[in-house]
Amino acid sequence: MPDSNSNILRLRRLGIDTHTENIVFMRADCQVCRSEGFTANTRVSVNHGSHHIIATLNVITSDIIQPGEAVLSEEGFRHLHAQEGDLITVTHLRPILSFSEVRAKMFGRKFNEEAIQRIIADITQGLYSKIEIAAFVTVCSGDNLGLDEVIYLTRAMIESGSRLQWKEKMVVDKHCVGGLPGNRTTPIVVPILAAAGLTIPKTSSRAITSPAGTADVIETMTPVDLTLEQIKEVVKKEGGCMAWGGAVKLSPVDDIIISVEKALDVDSAGQMIASVLSKKAAAGSTHTVIDIPVGQTAKVRSKEEAFLLEYYFRAVGLAIGMEVEVLITDGTQPVGKGIGPALEALDVLSVLRNEAAAPTDLRDRAVQLAGLTLEVAGLAPKGAGFEKAMGILQSGAALEKFYRICAAQGGFQEPVASPLQHEVVAMSSGVVRSIDNRKLAKVAKLAGAPKSPGAGIRFQAPLGRYVKKGELLFTIYSESQGELSYALNYLHSSGHIVELVSP
Amino acid sequence: MPDSNSNILRLRRLGIDTHTENIVFMRADCQVCRSEGFTANTRVSVNHGSHHIIATLNVITSDIIQPGEAVLSEEGFRHLHAQEGDLITVTHLRPILSFSEVRAKMFGRKFNEEAIQRIIADITQGLYSKIEIAAFVTVCSGDNLGLDEVIYLTRAMIESGSRLQWKEKMVVDKHCVGGLPGNRTTPIVVPILAAAGLTIPKTSSRAITSPAGTADVIETMTPVDLTLEQIKEVVKKEGGCMAWGGAVKLSPVDDIIISVEKALDVDSAGQMIASVLSKKAAAGSTHTVIDIPVGQTAKVRSKEEAFLLEYYFRAVGLAIGMEVEVLITDGTQPVGKGIGPALEALDVLSVLRNEAAAPTDLRDRAVQLAGLTLEVAGLAPKGAGFEKAMGILQSGAALEKFYRICAAQGGFQEPVASPLQHEVVAMSSGVVRSIDNRKLAKVAKLAGAPKSPGAGIRFQAPLGRYVKKGELLFTIYSESQGELSYALNYLHSSGHIVELVSP
Structure with a gap:
């Protein structure tokens, strides 16, 4: 029984959804607040049987509890793992010792392996x-992490979650560094490679800062929240899968870090490499x-930057025992x-179905990646992968494997675009000289993507x-008038997205 | 009237205290969430008449609203400025453009003056x-800010708040860089200088990462929450005051930034200089x-670091038109x-009352600072300030001015120490060779300081x-058994605080 001299409290449920952060609401005059000296925003430990969580305290001065x-x-x-009516205790948090390593990094000291392991373990446990986490993300941003630190981070992230074991000696995977709207090769590459007999347990992310992650795209056609x-x-049945990585806790800490990166609209090279390779290894x-697309408005803006990323990917791969090939694309x-x-x-779907109107750029990129993987896997001689992959696509074998x-x-379902549409047309005649991908992505996000799966843009004006x-230059799709208005406001205040010049 | 087709909602009050962060609770099935596409943790704009705030959305799935x-x-x-029953609208947040400058800084670009002005203005308005803010604090930490950036930051912080005007041509002030437990010279220096006829409108901070800020100390004797x-x-009446800076919005943004620095237990040189000088200028x-105390366990650990800070303080002072003198102390x-x-x-009080048991180290430091200020102000020849200041203290004129x-x-009240006490005694005999001030401060904080004004440590074992x-080495004072336990747990797990060696 809760009594006034203990720090035991009885749980009530009010259906309050605070996303990833645990919040505990307690009365300001509660005996626990008084005896422990808790005030609003104190971080506390909430204990129930053998389970503990860290929560932020919101203090209530009314009688709703x-x-x-x-x-x-x-x-x-x-x-x-608690129910309404369960008894809990609320106690002081012990100081998080690993955060002193983050503080030291702010002052220019490098992380050693043990420091990163302790930080990642504490974040995984929800102690930060x-x-x-925002401070940790910031000290890891830009070029603040050296190769050794990225290797430590990758290993620590692999250790933070589950790991899949396969009886096959060779298990392949692909990843695109992203930042290029519409570059959705995974649901084409996976069925081509699986149809070729390779094992490809592909997990993908949801969007971090983009209008759609691969998992978001696939989810409009088939469930992606698969268990391990x-x-x-x-994979045992079909050779490949197209699952959301976050659902299977292959690198659970990654999802925690990504939620903060998303809020800051930042994702740094070192963390990106660790995030990608840790999930592949797991x-x-x-x-x-x-696949590293390079362009002025893509995530990677220059060849030099792409070469440096390639070096990091290969070197970290080597350190964790994985063969990594890099394709630098337009x-x-x-x-x-x-x-x-x-x-x-x-x-x-249009590519997989070999429709005449299918976008050839998407098809060729997917086939190129699948072809390189066939070569790396020894299923095609060097230089012959592209043709072999194209054959699998055009024969209909890839579509069949996809289904x-x-x-x-x-199960499969047809994807559906949002009902509200707004067409953006050319204000003058001319040749498309440049396209601002970042602004385009922003418009698609303001229109509701990826939260509303049918929202976004259909783009009709290639370079x-x-x-x-x-x-017509492009059409904006939205579920709600509010979101459409925000997209249009931004569009009107942001200057050129498609630059036209006299031919 | 709220209707189901608008984004108007009626406010209810449930007495939820979330400290400095605005939270809005809305039903998951509310028309605004649905039409605007809001989900848990969305940052939204809440509008009421001509007032707007940014708030974090918590979604509620029960019928409490x-x-x-x-x-x-x-x-x-x-x-x-709202009451229960008022009507509000909730709308999307426009993107915070200045945060792209913080992001650029993560990637190594320097802040220019306009960038810092925009960031500080947006933080002041509560947009971050x-x-x-944690990301901003982190990119400004360590030696990440150059002199020019510190000058921009100082100017932007001065502009963010109110500014006092005086008819006197000369207005003096003092500041201690801190990190040294018990170094509370302000309430001694201010009355000495005011008794000497100088104008000293002193504002002090509350603790950032220490067990007590000067404002916290003075508040145990007299109110510090003064309006402008x-x-x-x-000051007009007595020549000097001892007020809390935060209450008068002399640099309101500083308090917002400090609340995050406090949570991260970080305060960086550049931000510290900008914080201090902006408040003095305002x-x-x-x-x-x-006053810059230097010691292995003080905030500033080496003479070199102190010299660099001295340079920054003087150079930033020059840039904003303020004469700055620095005293580097033990x-x-x-x-x-x-x-x-x-x-x-x-x-x-013991020093001001000239009691025989008064700590002479505190007295001598205060008199030294007051003396230097008398010299800077031209009220004492170079080298004669100390004696003059000591005379004012010993005559009782400083005590009278203090009252x-x-x-x-x-009004004045006697300060009162907390009732729960624990004495820490020497485990062996010996001479005190070193004292870990950081650990000592940590114990005082875990015991409840500065939240519980009577909590902390009385230290009895000087070098x-x-x-x-x-x-007896020292006594721990605490208001609650819980806090005392945490202090003792840390004490027992943290190794030596007072190092004794055979004489």
Whole structure:
């Protein structure tokens, strides 16, 4: 029984959703606040049986909760494995010792391996507040991490989660560094390689700062929240899968860090490499092909930067025992026509179905990546991979495999674009000289992507095309008038997205 | 009337205290969430008449609020000038453009003056979330800010708040860089200088990472939450005041930044200089004396570091038109005996009262600083300031002035130490060779300082003293058993605080 001399409280549930952060609500006059000296925003330990969580305290001065009660956010109930009416204790937090390593890094000291292991272990356990994670993300941003630190971070992230084991000696994977709207090759590459007999347990991310992550796109066609067991079954049956990585806790700490990177709209090279390779390693991959699109408005802006990333990817791969091949590709304009989950999925299906109107740029990129992987895997001689991969696509074998993988994952459905549309037309006639991919992505995000899967942009004005005044440049899709207005406001205040010049 | 097709909601008050962060609670099925696409943790704009605030959205799935209602945290009600029952609208946040400058700084670009002005203006307006401020604090930490950037930051912080005007041509001030427990010279220096006829509108901070800030100490004896008008009156009447800077919005952005620095337990040189000098400039000071204690466990650890800080202080002073003198002092051990607000106040009173048991180290430091200021102000020849200041103290004129200032600020009261005490004694006999000030401060903080004004430490074992086994080293004071336990747990796990060696 909660009594007034203990720090025991009875849990109440008010259905408060605070996303990833645990919040505990306690009365200001509660005996625990008084005896322990807790005030609003104190970080506290909430204990229930053998489970403990760290939560931020919100203090309540009204009677919505009774003396002796505490309310947890929904996340808190989940993490604590608790039910309404359960008894908890609330105690002081011990100082998080590993954060002193983050502080030392602010002052220019390098991380050693043990420091990074301790930080990642503490973040995984939920000991860091969001502002502490923000500081960690910031000290790791830019070129603040050396190669050794990226290797430590990668290893620590691999250790933070589950790891898949395969009986096959060779397990392949691919990853695109991103930043290029519409560059959705995964749902084409996976079925080509699986149809060729390779094992490819592909997990993808949701969007960090872009209008769509690969997992968001695939989810408009088939479930991606697979358990580890389901992934194993799908891959055993079909050779490949297309799952969301976050659902299987292959690198759970990555999702925590990414939620802060997303809020800051930052993702740094060192953390990106550790994030990518740790997930590949945890998925059991032995051979990985990385696509790095380069362009003024892509994530990677110069060849030099791409070469440096290539070096880091290969060197970190070596350190963790993985063969990594890098393909540096053209990132000057969007790939395909769609930007946003469903709109990109429509492009993907069009390629897999070998439709005449299918975007050839998306098809050729996917086939190039699949071809290189076939070569790396020894299934095609050097230089012959492209042709072999194209054959698998054009024969319809890739489409059939795609449907079979979707069926194994829970079924296939056609993706659907949002109902509200706004057409953006050329204000004058001219040839498309440049496209600002960053602004384009921003418009798609303000329109609701990826939260609303049908929202985004269908882009119709590739580089070099001559467009007449009044002709369509792109269409914005949105679920709600509010979001469409925000996209249009930004569009009107942001200057050129498509630059036209006299031919 | 809230209707189901608008984004108007009616405010309810549930007395939820979330400290400095605005939180808005809305139903998951609310028309605004649905039409605007809001989900948990979205940052939104809450609008009421001509007032707007940025708030973090918590989504509620129970019936504690009705359709058409929204709940604000208490801070939200205050900032929005709203009452229960008022109608509000909730809309999307426009992107915070200045944060792209913080992002650029992560990638190594320097801030220019306009960038810092925009960032500080946006933080002042409450547009930045805590994690965005954490990123800003982190990119400004260590030696990441150059002299030019510190000057821009100082100017931007001066512009962010009110500024005091005085008819006197010369207005003096003092500041201690801190990190030295018990170094509470302000309430001694101010009355000495005011008694000498100088104008010293002193504002002090509360603790950032230490067990007590000067404002916390003075508050145990007299009110420090003065308005600008009250400060002007007190100074007009008595020549000096001892107020909390945060209450008068002389540099309001500083308090926002400091709350995050406090959570991260970080305060960086550049931000510290900007924080200190912006407050002095805003208070109208023309001449400022800075005390920099140097010692292995003080905030500044080496003479070199102190010299660099001295250079920055003087150069930034020059840029903003302020004469700055620096006094580098011994920071190898705590000053006085008390560590914590009331315990330090007891030392101060003992010095002002010229008691035989008064700590001479605290007295001599205060007199030295007051003396240097008398010299800088031309009230004493070079080298004769110390003697003049000591004369004012020993004559009782400083004590009388202190009481008069307290009376003008709202009255004087005797400070009171906390009731729970624990004595820490020597485990062996020996001479005190070193004292770990950082660990000592940590113990005082875990014991409850500065939140509990009576909590902290009374320290009895200065460097060089011979102590017998079992003799008292220091006493821990605490308001609650919980806090005392945490202090003792840390004490037992943290190794030596006082190092004894055979004589």
